[in-house]
Amino acid sequence: MKPRRGDYFIVLIVLISALLLAFFSRASDEPAVVTVMIDGKTAQSFSLPHIGEYEFSGNGYSCVVELDEMKARVKECDCPDGDCVSVGWLEKCGDRAVCLPARIIVCMEGNGGIDAVVY
Amino acid sequence: MRKLTSFLLVLLLLSGCTSGKPYTMTFFAMDTFMSFSIYGEDLTEELSRRVYELEDIMSETRQGSDVCNINESKGSRYVEVSPQTVELLLRTIELCHITDGLFDPTVGALKQLWESSSGIPERDKIETTLSNVDYNKLLIKGNTVKLESSALLDLGGVAKGYACDECLDILRENGVSQALLQLGGSVIAHGTNIDGKDWKIGIRDPDGSASEYIAVVQVSDTILTSSGDYERFKEIDGVRYHHIFDTRTGYPVSNDLRSVTIIYPEGITGDVLSTAVFAMGLQDGLSFLYSSDIEFDAVFITKDMKIVYTQGLKGKIEVTDGRYSLEAA
Amino acid sequence: MRNKNIALSSLLLAVSLVLSYLEGFIPFPVPGFKLGLANIAILVALYTMGPLCAFVICILKCLFSSLFSFGITAFLFSLAGGLLSLFVMIFLKKYFSRSVSIYGVSIAGAAFHNLGQIIIASVIMETSLYTTYLPILLLLSVISGAVTSVIARASIKAVNASKGT
Numbered sequence: 001m002k003p004r005r006g007d008y009f010i011v012l013i014v015l016i017s018a019l020l021l022a023f024f025s026r027a028s029d030e031p032a033v034v035t036v037m038i039d040g041k042t043a044q045s046f047s048l049p050h051i052g053e054y055e056f057s058g059n060g061y062s063c064v065v066e067l068d069e070m071k072a073r074v075k076e077c078d079c080p081d082g083d084c085v086s087v088g089w090l091e092k093c094g095d096r097a098v099c100l101p102a103r104i105i106v107c108m109e110g111n112g113g114i115d116a117v118v119y
Numbered sequence: 120m121r122k123l124t125s126f127l128l129v130l131l132l133l134s135g136c137t138s139g140k141p142y143t144m145t146f147f148a149m150d151t152f153m154s155f156s157i158y159g160e161d162l163t164e165e166l167s168r169r170v171y172e173l174e175d176i177m178s179e180t181r182q183g184s185d186v187c188n189i190n191e192s193k194g195s196r197y198v199e200v201s202p203q204t205v206e207l208l209l210r211t212i213e214l215c216h217i218t219d220g221l222f223d224p225t226v227g228a229l230k231q232l233w234e235s236s237s238g239i240p241e242r243d244k245i246e247t248t249l250s251n252v253d254y255n256k257l258l259i260k261g262n263t264v265k266l267e268s269s270a271l272l273d274l275g276g277v278a279k280g281y282a283c284d285e286c287l288d289i290l291r292e293n294g295v296s297q298a299l300l301q302l303g304g305s306v307i308a309h310g311t312n313i314d315g316k317d318w319k320i321g322i323r324d325p326d327g328s329a330s331e332y333i334a335v336v337q338v339s340d341t342i343l344t345s346s347g348d349y350e351r352f353k354e355i356d357g358v359r360y361h362h363i364f365d366t367r368t369g370y371p372v373s374n375d376l377r378s379v380t381i382i383y384p385e386g387i388t389g390d391v392l393s394t395a396v397f398a399m400g401l402q403d404g405l406s407f408l409y410s411s412d413i414e415f416d417a418v419f420i421t422k423d424m425k426i427v428y429t430q431g432l433k434g435k436i437e438v439t440d441g442r443y444s445l446e447a448a
Numbered sequence: 449m450r451n452k453n454i455a456l457s458s459l460l461l462a463v464s465l466v467l468s469y470l471e472g473f474i475p476f477p478v479p480g481f482k483l484g485l486a487n488i489a490i491l492v493a494l495y496t497m498g499p500l501c502a503f504v505i506c507i508l509k510c511l512f513s514s515l516f517s518f519g520i521t522a523f524l525f526s527l528a529g530g531l532l533s534l535f536v537m538i539f540l541k542k543y544f545s546r547s548v549s550i551y552g553v554s555i556a557g558a559a560f561h562n563l564g565q566i567i568i569a570s571v572i573m574e575t576s577l578y579t580t581y582l583p584i585l586l587l588l589s590v591i592s593g594a595v596t597s598v599i600a601r602a603s604i605k606a607v608n609a610s611k612g613t
Contacts, residue, residue, distance in 0.1 A: 001601065006547030007555070010540075014559045014586050022583035049145060070143075081522075098569065100521045115312065116154075117332045118343040118380055119304035119323035119350075 031093050034072045036065060037105045046072075061102035073097065074106055139313060141298075149174045149279055151303030157290070158297040158313055166286050170302070173285065176201050177278040179227065179271075189264055189272050190227070194256075197263035205262055207274065207281045210387050215254040217411065218395035223254045223366045227271030230362060233371075238355050249369035276394055279305050283342050283386030304329065304350075305386065306343045317435070322418055322426070324440065325349050325377035333440035334426050336418065338382060344389035346397040347378025347420070365398050374400035375421050382432070383415035392417075401427065405448055419448075453497050456607065461505050461512075464489035468513045484558050484592050486513075490534060491554055491600035496607050499538045506530045525565055532564030533557040550601055555593030562589050 034046045038058040046052075049069040056063050063077035063084060074084040074097045084099035084106075093110040141156040144163035148170045155163055179186045185200040192198050211224055228248045232240050256267040266272055274281075279302050290298055290309055299318060300307040308318035317339045321332025325347055336343075348371075352361040365372045379397040381389045392415060396404040401419050408417060408429060416431040420443070427446045428436050438445045464486035471483045486509060494502040510530050514522035537557040540548050548556075562585040 001549065003551045004547055004549045006540075006544055007549055007552035010548065010552040010556050011590055014555060014590055018583040018586035021586070100525070103521070114319040114321045114332065114335055115156075115299050115308075116301050116306045116318070117304075117321040117323050117330055118306045118345050119329045119347070 031070055031091065031108045031110065033109045034065075034067060034090070035107050035109055037107070039103045056102075056104055058099070058102040058104045061099065061104075063099055063102055063104050063106075065106055072106060072108065074099065074104075077102065141313070149178070149282065149303065150275075151279075152301075153303065154301040156299045157295055159295045160293055162289060162293055162295060166289055166300070169285050169289060170282050173203065173278065173282050176204055177207070177274045177281075179273050179275065185264075186272050186274055189266050192265070193269070194265060194267040197258075197260055197265045199263050202262060203281070203285075204264070205259060207277060207387065208257060208259055208264060211274075211277050211391065212254055212257060212259075214388060214391040214395075217413070218391060218407075220254060220366055221395035221398045222276065222391040223252050224272055224274055224277060225252050225254055225256060225266065225270040226276075226364055226366060227273030228252065228269060229364050229366075229369060230273060231271060233353070233360070233362070233364075239360070245369040249366070252366055252369075277387050277390045279303055280342075280344060280386035280388070280390030283307050283389075287342075287386070304345055305389070307386070308338045308341055308343065311339045321439075322380055322420070323347070323349070323378070325420055333420070333443050334418070334436060334438045334445070336380075336382070336428075336432060337435040341382050341384045342386050342389050343380055343382050344386070344393045345378055345380040346393035348372070348376075349378070363394055363397060367398075372398045374398075375423070376400055376404075377420045377422055379404065379420075380418040381415055382417065383413065388413060388415070405429075408448075417448075452611070453501060456497065457493065457501050457505055460489040460493050461508055464505065464509045465512055468509065484561060484589075484596055485599075487533070487554065487557060487561070487592075487596045488600045488603065490530075491537070491550065491557070491596065492603045492607060494534075494537060494541060494553075495550065495600070495604050496611075499542075502534060502538070506534050525568055528568035529561040529564040532567075533561035536560045550604075551594060551597045554597030554600065555590055558589035558593035558596065559586055562586065 032048055034048060034050070036043045036056055038056060043056060046067055050067045051069060053064055053066045053075065056065060061077065061079045064075045066073055066075040071089045071091045073089045074087070077084050077099055079099050079101040081100060084097045084104070087097045090097060090106065090108040093108055096105055096107040098105050139158060141158045142161040142163050143156045144167060145152070145154045146167055147153070153170065155166055157163065175181060176185050178184045179190065181187060185204040188198045189200070215222055229252055232244060232248050251268055251270045253270065256270050258265045258267070282302055283305055286300055287307060287309065297310040297313060298307070300309065306320055308320060312318050317337035319335050319337055320343055322334045322336065323329060323345060324331040324333045346363055348359065348361045350361060352359045360371045363372050364370065376397055379393050381393045381396065383389050383392065396407060396417060399407055401421055404417070404419065408415065416429045418432065418436065419427040421427065424443050425446050426438060426443050427448050429448045433447065436445065467485040467488065471485050474483065490502050490506055493505050510523060510526040514526040537553050540553050540556055562582070566582055
């Protein structure tokens with residue numbers, strides 16, 4: 001069966017939306033802070049660069065977050081998903097590792113759109 | 120349909136490639152934290168090397184540095200120094216004239232007095248030390264320098280500015296047109312940001328940490344330098360004494376200002392002016408600005424929660440902390 | 449007719465659960481992306497038995513695949529993606545079936561499935577929209593949508609043939 005006109009239309013819309021989103025949500029910040037949120041609230045923030053390993057627990061599960069200079073990742077997690085670990089290293093602003101069962105999010109954030117502070 | 124898909128996929132991949140990541144490096148030098156971000160070419164090695172070199176020459180604590188050699192000779196003779204030191208001193212002296220000595224690189228002894236005293240130093244000690252603070256006692260002959268009497272040279276107030284200028288030279292020599300270099304608190308906003316827009320630089324919250332800010336300025340192709348009452352301070356009997364000294368009184372600057380940020384494309388000038396204008400206070404600082412040949416912009420943060428900015432920053436500054444109000448000079 | 453529907457629905461539900469389970473073993477660099485093979489079952493249901501059956505199968509699939517193994521959050525995730533996807537597909541099939549074939553329906557379904565999951569993720573985590581991965585997910589949904597629709601179409605043919613319609 002041949003695809004109909006509407007099918008091409010849908011494909012085009014999806015692809016164009018993807019392109020537009022990619023273009024406009026490009027991180028303009030440099031990574032500056034790694035924020036770990038548990039249950040929607042910020043548990044701890046790390047100012048980059050930073051090196052260390054920290055354990056966070058939520059909803060009965062615990063994850064080990066590793067920070068290495070300007071990047072971070074969920075190193076280990078005893079949750080049944082493993083999604084949070086498989087994401088790998090978070091390097092750009094907006095990169096996130098989400099552990100649904102533990103309700104833990106690790107995200108890479110910029111410093112509010114500014115490039116530096118003069119002091 | 121397949122052709123369309125692959126075509127659009129390629130477009131998407133390409134758009135990612137042209138964004139370009141900067142070359143970055145963070146390191147510790149000149150007693151402070153430095154962070155470089157350069158677009159186009161990896162000059163991090165060369166730049167950091169130059170900064171380390173300058174630190175070796177200009178540190179007042181490192182044995183064998185020009186400053187140490189000059190101070191140790193105690194005015195007995197002319198000491199041979201590197202050409203950078205000569206260049207720095209000549210320009211600094213010029214600026215001292217312009218600011219009537221409110222900035223003075225021979226303030227070393229005064230600093231030492233305050234740092235070594237457990238409380239407030241005795242008045243007559245301050246006065247004696249003050250009498251030795253005089254940039255005119257700095258004599259330069261060729262590539263040798265002599266500092267008369269018991270004055271002490273301290274280039275801490277200009278070394279970073281000079282390093283900024285050297286770094287800027289390196290960037291220009293290598294054809295780099297976009298970079299953001301942070302040397303301690305000084306910021307070199309070279310060219311524009313990668314998307315062609317101005318760099319957004321936060322002005323430090325005088326009551327917060329070095330990464331908290333109360334206003335943002337949009338700048339390009341310039342250097343930002345701040346002086347304020349928040350750095351290296353001592354608390355004596357509940358009163359804060361910071362380390363920027365009023366060369367007229369011998370005491371830390373005490374007026375209506377919390378900080379001044381100078382925006383000007385030359386680093387040494389920014390360094391000297393930020394100290395001098397801070398010492399002047401708001402009114403005198405503005406008068407100086409209007410009457411000076413040097414065309415610089417400034418942001419003053421006053422003790423009564425005002426952020427005063429000069430005309431050149433019109434439309435390029437915004438307050439981000441509700442406790443402060445923005446005012447045009 | 450009704451009995452046949454129940455039998456077919458159960459079969460499709462089982463198939464979707466198995467597919468859902470199996471595709472978890474395919475590693476993907478992008479978090480949150482699933483090939484959506486289970487959508488094949490939903491599509492078949494939609495085109496052979498109608499929106500109501502598809503709806504029931506969808507809900508049951510979400511219940512069985514996530515609630516009992518991962519908990520309520522995963523269930524909500526699955527449900528959000530599944531339902532949004534389903535409603536879009538029902539809508540397209542009902543009002544645009546002249547210009548949109550099963551290919552388009554499937555692709556739109558896949559795209560909205562991902563979108564639904566992202567929306568619910570942002571709601572649950574109380575953060576702003578996670579748009580970072582959306583572009584890639586949307587792109588991949590075109591491919592996955594196309595793949596599932598091809599398989600679904602073949603299955604639909606088989607089902608119709610066996611029904612004798």
